Amino acid sequence: MPTGVPIEFAGLTKRFGPVAAVSDLSFTVEPGRVTGFLGPNGAGKTTSLRMLLGLVAPTSGSATIGGTRYRDLASPLTTVGAALEAASFHPGRSARDHLRVYAQAGRIDPQRVDIALGIVGLSEYANRRVGGYSLGMRQRLGLAGALLGDPGVLVLDEPINGLDPEGIKWIRGFLRTLAAEGRTVLVSSHLLSEVQQSVDEVVIIARGTLVHRGPLSSLEIEGAATKVIVDSPNREALAAALTAASASFEIARAGILVSGLEPAEIGHIAFVAGVEVSSLHRQKSGLEDSFLALVGEGGSL
Numbered sequence: 137m138p139t140g141v142p143i144e145f146a147g148l149t150k151r152f153g154p155v156a157a158v159s160d161l162s163f164t165v166e167p168g169r170v171t172g173f174l175g176p177n178g179a180g181k182t183t184s185l186r187m188l189l190g191l192v193a194p195t196s197g198s199a200t201i202g203g204t205r206y207r208d209l210a211s212p213l214t215t216v217g218a219a220l221e222a223a224s225f226h227p228g229r230s231a232r233d234h235l236r237v238y239a240q241a242g243r244i245d246p247q248r249v250d251i252a253l254g255i256v257g258l259s260e261y262a263n264r265r266v267g268g269y270s271l272g273m274r275q276r277l278g279l280a281g282a283l284l285g286d287p288g289v290l291v292l293d294e295p296i297n298g299l300d301p302e303g304i305k306w307i308r309g310f311l312r313t314l315a316a317e318g319r320t321v322l323v324s325s326h327l328l329s330e331v332q333q334s335v336d337e338v339v340i341i342a343r344g345t346l347v348h349r350g351p352l353s354s355l356e357i358e359g360a361a362t363k364v365i366v367d368s369p370n371r372e373a374l375a376a377a378l379t380a381a382s383a384s385f386e387i388a389r390a391g392i393l394v395s396g397l398e399p400a401e402i403g404h405i406a407f408v409a410g411v412e413v414s415s416l417h418r419q420k421s422g423l424e425d426s427f428l429a430l431v432g433e434g435g436s437l
């Protein structure tokens with residue numbers, strides 16, 4: 137079983153002409169945990185990850201994997217697996233052929249190709265041309281590429297983008313498994329809500345600088361549990377339907393505040409009772425409020 141090593145960013149800085157994309161970024165990502173690398177679009181996440189992977193030269197500072205820069209690693213593909221956003225695949229080539237090319241270039245056992253395809257759930261589509269793949273299937277193929285060398289460190293840029301609900305559920309469990317195996321898992325996202333169920337640690341950046349790091353719980357506002365707000369032109373009938381379904385709720389000015397149920401479950405209760413619903417949405421969680429306060433205005437969150 138491969139063991140993870142820490143990823144360390146030390147004073148990492150990148151300027152593109154007048155644009156300070158990343159400024160003096162320092163933090164360590166520990167093995168055995170899933171770390172969320174979060175920030176609004178344009179915050180500098182991709183540039184930081186590209187510097188970590190030796191694809192962009194830093195203006196100053198360093199990013200290392202187990203104390204070594206990517207380009208100095210003896211065996212990069214078996215040390216770190218990466219799936220960056222907008223990975224390009226030749227549309228006419230099958231998933232299996234793509235991975236075979238990578239395996240050959242990285243001197244990886246060709247048997248790993250089918251193992252990696254199996255892990256990400258693409259076995260039955262392995263011989264299909266990638267040009268016909270959905271965005272979610274491409275994401276899975278990118279992940280299979282990252283897993284090819286069975287590395288102890290995984291760096292995934294926005295891996296949840298484009299996945300359907302089943303895919304999202306799968307990847308959440310998958311990230312947890314990788315970390316439980318002792319690997320170092322760094323996952324970027326511009327949405328806290330997308331990763332909050334799978335990360336242990338968060339590193340938050342905005343405008344290229346570090347604004348917060350710590351366990352996910354460090355973002356918690358006391359007493360703030362996620363609730364769903366639902367309303368109806370006939371609030372009384374809706375309250376009666378919720379009571380009949382033994383739902384726990386309170387009547388607020390903005391509508392009926394329901395705890396412990398998902399929006400879809402509440403919608404179903406109203407539907408079965410024949411009650412019209414005029415609004416149905418999740419109340420912003422305490423975590424998200426903290427996140428928004430940290431990254432400030434201008435984020436597409």
Ligand SMILES: Nc1ncnc2c1ncn2[C@@H]1O[C@H](COP(=O)(O)OP(=O)(O)OP(=O)(O)O)[C@@H](O)[C@H]1O
Pocket residue numbers: 152155156157175176177178179180181182183184326
């Ligand atoms: N090659 C480049 N030349 C000039 N500016 C760049 C280049 N790459 C990134 N930038 C700028 O650096 C800043 C950070 O971009 P980056 O893509 O790293 O952010 P991000 O957090 O990954 O956002 P996104 O989620 O949208 O990819 C942005 O202002 C971007 O316009």
